Amino acid sequence: MNVKYGFWAIAVGTFALGIAEFGMMGILGDIAKDLDINVDKAGRLISAYSAGVAIGSPLLLSLRKLPLRTILLILAGVIAGANAFAALSPGFFSLLVARFIAGLPHGAFFGAGAIVCTRLAAKGEGAAAVAVMIGGMTVANVIGVPAATFVSNLLVWRYLFAIVALFGLLAFVSIRLLVPYVSPLPAGNIKREFSFLRSSAPWLIYGGVFFAQAAVYCWLSYISPVMTKAAGFSLADMTWIMVLVGVGMVFGNFIAGKLATKHSPSLVSATIAGIMLVILPLMYFFGDIKLAALLLAFVASACLFGVGGPPQYLIVGFSKGGEMLGAAGIQIAFNVSNATSAAIGGLVINRGYGVESTALTGIPFALTGMVCFLLLYRKFRTQGA
Numbered sequence: 001m002n003v004k005y006g007f008w009a010i011a012v013g014t015f016a017l018g019i020a021e022f023g024m025m026g027i028l029g030d031i032a033k034d035l036d037i038n039v040d041k042a043g044r045l046i047s048a049y050s051a052g053v054a055i056g057s058p059l060l061l062s063l064r065k066l067p068l069r070t071i072l073l074i075l076a077g078v079i080a081g082a083n084a085f086a087a088l089s090p091g092f093f094s095l096l097v098a099r100f101i102a103g104l105p106h107g108a109f110f111g112a113g114a115i116v117c118t119r120l121a122a123k124g125e126g127a128a129a130v131a132v133m134i135g136g137m138t139v140a141n142v143i144g145v146p147a148a149t150f151v152s153n154l155l156v157w158r159y160l161f162a163i164v165a166l167f168g169l170l171a172f173v174s175i176r177l178l179v180p181y182v183s184p185l186p187a188g189n190i191k192r193e194f195s196f197l198r199s200s201a202p203w204l205i206y207g208g209v210f211f212a213q214a215a216v217y218c219w220l221s222y223i224s225p226v227m228t229k230a231a232g233f234s235l236a237d238m239t240w241i242m243v244l245v246g247v248g249m250v251f252g253n254f255i256a257g258k259l260a261t262k263h264s265p266s267l268v269s270a271t272i273a274g275i276m277l278v279i280l281p282l283m284y285f286f287g288d289i290k291l292a293a294l295l296l297a298f299v300a301s302a303c304l305f306g307v308g309g310p311p312q313y314l315i316v317g318f319s320k321g322g323e324m325l326g327a328a329g330i331q332i333a334f335n336v337s338n339a340t341s342a343a344i345g346g347l348v349i350n351r352g353y354g355v356e357s358t359a360l361t362g363i364p365f366a367l368t369g370m371v372c373f374l375l376l377y378r379k380f381r382t383q384g385a
Contacts, residue, residue: 052103
């Protein structure tokens with residue numbers, strides 16, 4: 001069996017997770033209207049999912065003695081079941097619980113998937129294999145989220161969760177058929193699982209991910225008002241603009257994966273963070289020009305997913321004895337970064353600085369992320385960083 005089919009099988013799962021995470025933004029209004037609640041309260045459904053991600057990632061340790069393919073199957077089953085529960089939820093509280101449960105397997109799936117991809121890949125191809133896995137989420141942003149949102153808006157919001165459940169089931173079947181047996185990680189006690197955190201390497205990886213992702217998310221969280229109020233696009237234009245952003249994510253993830261195979265992964269991420277330092281001021285000064293706004297949005301989204309791919313490969317090598325926890329920790333960094341940057345961007349807007357100022361807000365984050373990756377390269381390049 002060609003192991004590359006296994007990478008794509010895992011990517012089906014990340015595709016489902018991409019719709020589950022990002023699709024909510026497009027149906028919040030529909031949910032609020034249908035359940036007779038305000039949009040602010042509906043927004044808790046996003047927070048519930050993020051809480052599930054943060055709590056579920058460490059819980060992966062309870063499954064560490066199982067074969068890795070079995071872990072992926074369990075997690076795919078939870079993805080399918082929790083989103084089916086969400087689709088059938090009779091009220092807000094049950095939907096809130098369903099969203100929390102749906103978030104539990106998110107970080108764990110990425111963590112276990114990264115380890116499986118790294119183990120199955122040919123020597124020197126680990127970063128590219130992980131990029132294939134992450135590609136499922138990037139494709140979700142191009143095709144899955146717009147399509148699921150369109151169907152949900154046309155019919156009823158419950159269809160989005162039904163679609164996620166369907167792809168969760170498809171991931172289960174695909175992993176069962178296409179991912180070969182992968183032995184459990186070496187047995188160890190809980191203390192040993194956390195021992196990798198004594199090194200500065202994982203903290204530099206997590207820091208680089210947190211700050212570099214936040215640099216773009218300060219702006220991306222408010223892309224709708226940025227594009228409509230600053231650049232002058234209509235709300236109807238946002239559908240294809242988000243497709244463009246999704247294509248940028250796919251492009252950035254693909255290119256970063258290829259570069260990280262041939263060059264130092266930490267240096268690749270540092271370079272991308274450096275590109276952000278150039279892009280973000282340009283977004284502020286030229287964001288009111290439509291063509292420039294579109295081009296910069298494409299590049300920024302490419303940087304967003306490009307900077308985050310190589311660290312998912314790196315953390316596996318720098319979390320010996322706690323690989324599963326280490327890889328899942330990347331997803332915690334992602335989600336905490338997204339939530340924090342959105343809050344900071346909102347604070348800047350509320351202070352009256354304008355929606356376009358969110359791009360400038362990201363500059364210190366990009367600089368800090370770049371420094372983290374450069375320090376990682378300087379201290380650990382002889383160990384594969």
